[in-house]
Amino acid sequence: MLERLLILSAILFCIGLYGALSRRHVIAVLISVEIMFNAVNVALVAFSRYVTPAALRAAGEVTPIAESTLLAGQSFAVFVIVVAAAEVALGLALVIAMVRTKDSVDVTEASLMRR
Amino acid sequence: MINEAAVWAIVGLPLLGGFLIIAVLRPWTRSLWQASASVGIVAIGGAFALSLWALNSVRGHHGESIGFSPHSWFTVGGDVTQGAFELTIGVLLDPLSAMMAVVITGVSLLVQVYSLGYMRKAANAEDGAFVDYPRYFAYMSFFTAAMLGLVLAYNLIQAFLFWELVGLFSYLLIGFWFHRPAAAAAAKKAFIVTRIGDFGFMLALMWLFSHRGEFLVRGQNPFEIPDINSAAPLLSASLVTWAALGLFAGAVGKSAQFPLNTWLPDAMEGPTPVSSLIHAATMVAAGVFLVARMFPLFEASSWVLNVVALTGGVTAVIAATMALVTNDIKRVLAFSTVSQLGYMFIALGVGAPGVALFHLLNHAFFKCLLFLSAGSVHHSVQTFDMRYMGGLRAWMPVTYGLTVIAGLSLAGVFPLAGFWSKDEVLAAAWSISQLTPGTGAGVVGQATFWLALVAAGMTAFYVFRLIILTFHGEFRGGIEAVPMADRAADEAHSHVHKGESPLSMLVPMSVLGLMAIGSGAVLNSVIELGPVPAHWFSHFFNEPSPELVVWIAGLSMTLVLGGITLAVAIYGMKWFDLARMPKQWHMLNRVLDQRYYMDYFYETLVVRRALFKGVFLASDWIDRKVVDGTVDLVGWAGRNTGKFVGQLQSGQVQAYGIAVSVGVITLLWTYLVRS
Numbered sequence: 001m002l003e004r005l006l007i008l009s010a011i012l013f014c015i016g017l018y019g020a021l022s023r024r025h026v027i028a029v030l031i032s033v034e035i036m037f038n039a040v041n042v043a044l045v046a047f048s049r050y051v052t053p054a055a056l057r058a059a060g061e062v063t064p065i066a067e068s069t070l071l072a073g074q075s076f077a078v079f080v081i082v083v084a085a086a087e088v089a090l091g092l093a094l095v096i097a098m099v100r101t102k103d104s105v106d107v108t109e110a111s112l113m114r115r
Numbered sequence: 116m117i118n119e120a121a122v123w124a125i126v127g128l129p130l131l132g133g134f135l136i137i138a139v140l141r142p143w144t145r146s147l148w149q150a151s152a153s154v155g156i157v158a159i160g161g162a163f164a165l166s167l168w169a170l171n172s173v174r175g176h177h178g179e180s181i182g183f184s185p186h187s188w189f190t191v192g193g194d195v196t197q198g199a200f201e202l203t204i205g206v207l208l209d210p211l212s213a214m215m216a217v218v219i220t221g222v223s224l225l226v227q228v229y230s231l232g233y234m235r236k237a238a239n240a241e242d243g244a245f246v247d248y249p250r251y252f253a254y255m256s257f258f259t260a261a262m263l264g265l266v267l268a269y270n271l272i273q274a275f276l277f278w279e280l281v282g283l284f285s286y287l288l289i290g291f292w293f294h295r296p297a298a299a300a301a302a303k304k305a306f307i308v309t310r311i312g313d314f315g316f317m318l319a320l321m322w323l324f325s326h327r328g329e330f331l332v333r334g335q336n337p338f339e340i341p342d343i344n345s346a347a348p349l350l351s352a353s354l355v356t357w358a359a360l361g362l363f364a365g366a367v368g369k370s371a372q373f374p375l376n377t378w379l380p381d382a383m384e385g386p387t388p389v390s391s392l393i394h395a396a397t398m399v400a401a402g403v404f405l406v407a408r409m410f411p412l413f414e415a416s417s418w419v420l421n422v423v424a425l426t427g428g429v430t431a432v433i434a435a436t437m438a439l440v441t442n443d444i445k446r447v448l449a450f451s452t453v454s455q456l457g458y459m460f461i462a463l464g465v466g467a468p469g470v471a472l473f474h475l476l477n478h479a480f481f482k483c484l485l486f487l488s489a490g491s492v493h494h495s496v497q498t499f500d501m502r503y504m505g506g507l508r509a510w511m512p513v514t515y516g517l518t519v520i521a522g523l524s525l526a527g528v529f530p531l532a533g534f535w536s537k538d539e540v541l542a543a544a545w546s547i548s549q550l551t552p553g554t555g556a557g558v559v560g561q562a563t564f565w566l567a568l569v570a571a572g573m574t575a576f577y578v579f580r581l582i583i584l585t586f587h588g589e590f591r592g593g594i595e596a597v598p599m600a601d602r603a604a605d606e607a608h609s610h611v612h613k614g615e616s617p618l619s620m621l622v623p624m625s626v627l628g629l630m631a632i633g634s635g636a637v638l639n640s641v642i643e644l645g646p647v648p649a650h651w652f653s654h655f656f657n658e659p660s661p662e663l664v665v666w667i668a669g670l671s672m673t674l675v676l677g678g679i680t681l682a683v684a685i686y687g688m689k690w691f692d693l694a695r696m697p698k699q700w701h702m703l704n705r706v707l708d709q710r711y712y713m714d715y716f717y718e719t720l721v722v723r724r725a726l727f728k729g730v731f732l733a734s735d736w737i738d739r740k741v742v743d744g745t746v747d748l749v750g751w752a753g754r755n756t757g758k759f760v761g762q763l764q765s766g767q768v769q770a771y772g773i774a775v776s777v778g779v780i781t782l783l784w785t786y787l788v789r790s
Contacts, residue, residue, distance in 0.1 A: 021772045022769070107768060114764060114765060
């Protein structure tokens, strides 16, 4: 089951990466970045559900049921969602600033870093 | 018996005098010019006295040297006991160096006394002739000291150092009137042309050093002159031949022999006493001295000896022909010196160094006197161009008489000095051709005999042409008749002064006049003359007595008298008008006047065409294209790499993202998939 979830995550990540690198509309780039975030979230949750940390297992202090309820990965995913929300807010602010200065939403026109 | 310190003092005194003048007197005494002159004259007088003492000490040694052992200077290649060789420094006092030291100091003393009068006129001249009196006497002292150092040198390195110093001070003295462009150019020419020969000297030293093994196995030193001379017959042929040729190249440069004879006529730009010194005792005598000094080395290679003799013979004739048509009195004398040095090289080349030295000695006296006479003439008429002289004997009887004596001596008229030594040269050349007929040496002896005989006739002609043009006939105006365009800048306001030169000039000239009469007959007389034994000079050098061959003497005298008669007929009696000679004669005249276009050949063809347009252009091309090109390529590569890398920074975030992705994928591929 883990493999399937990781493949799903990889597919999602690749779709997001492709979108982020190829789309010229800045909103589409932001959406693609969100897809990549969520691909990571899928991977984190999947690992959390199916993988027990080796240290805990070696200590032998956790029962199989306790194992399945360890929530480290899920909480990480929640953090990522929070950060992604903040990033979207920041990203949209940048989009507004870009529209105001350049009157455009095309990322290729945002080339001020060149000089 | 002389001690070593006294021999060193012969070199040291003029050197000290020079330093005293240049470092102590010159800063203060522009007004006290007598002080620097006195220091110079006293120093050289002391050296002359010591030289006489040295000569007297050497007299009883039968041609051997007085054994002053040399001192260690430094060693090369580690320990002396293990094959390293030691460079020494010392004095070599033998008949040759003692005789040379006496001639050099004696002539230099007389010339410096003469300079008192000659240079003073120039020093006081108000027409812009700037003379730095102390500088003049300092250079004269240094020049003499350098020459003395050369003749007393114990090893060739020491000799080479002084050899180069002679070149340096000749440069400074020829260019003494450095504000004249001609003098500055002449000084440079003299230095560069002699340097070409000096390079041969240097190669010979390197050659000896690279073959030091041949000396070291015998426990000898490759640079010490006595060691080289004693080992010369046993050394390998290539060593001897190339070393002798290299040394001879140096001698050719210094003694202005063909083909390096072009510098000497130009050197006439120096003050006249300097020319006198250069021509009589220092500088040009150095070449003859060097060959005589290393004579056993030359003797070991008969091939080189033939080269020496032929060079001398060719030079004697070529220079004499150049003198036939020259109008500048000093240049006539300069060509004459070149020609007479040719005689000395003939004598050396036919294996008679004693004869060469005898001619050198006699030549020193009469040639020095001729130059001093030319200076005396210039003192009066302010020019050296004989076309503007004439009739000078009316108010310069002493100068006239002395010039005639020196001229007869130079021409080789019996019984003056020049006759004896010139006759010995001819006899030596003839005898070798009779001793070894058919061999290389015999043929060369015969050829040089005839060359020398032809030169003897021409010598008589140009000497009497000089005397008649200068002293006889009508006075043609001196410097005042010279067109302004032909005058040097500082001669613009010169005036003729119709009177005899001061005593300070005439006394040294008279002393030289006595020597020019008697030095030949007395020093190497054919019969015993009271206290002087017969052939004293030859025996002093431990050489066989030259015999007086009557038919050779008669033949040369006939030619000499013929030359004199011709000169008198053309220039004195004006029986022929040279302007009405056929066209071919004028062409010949032109070729001689241009010195066979040798200067043209060197200056225009060799220097300007071959060197400037060929070698220098090629090296310039290499410099610009190869050397500069490499440097430019490095700069170009840096600039353009930067430009290329800079283009990667497009400002496009997505492009960076692609690059990062590709990088990450590559890393993943490398570390995960492949391992």
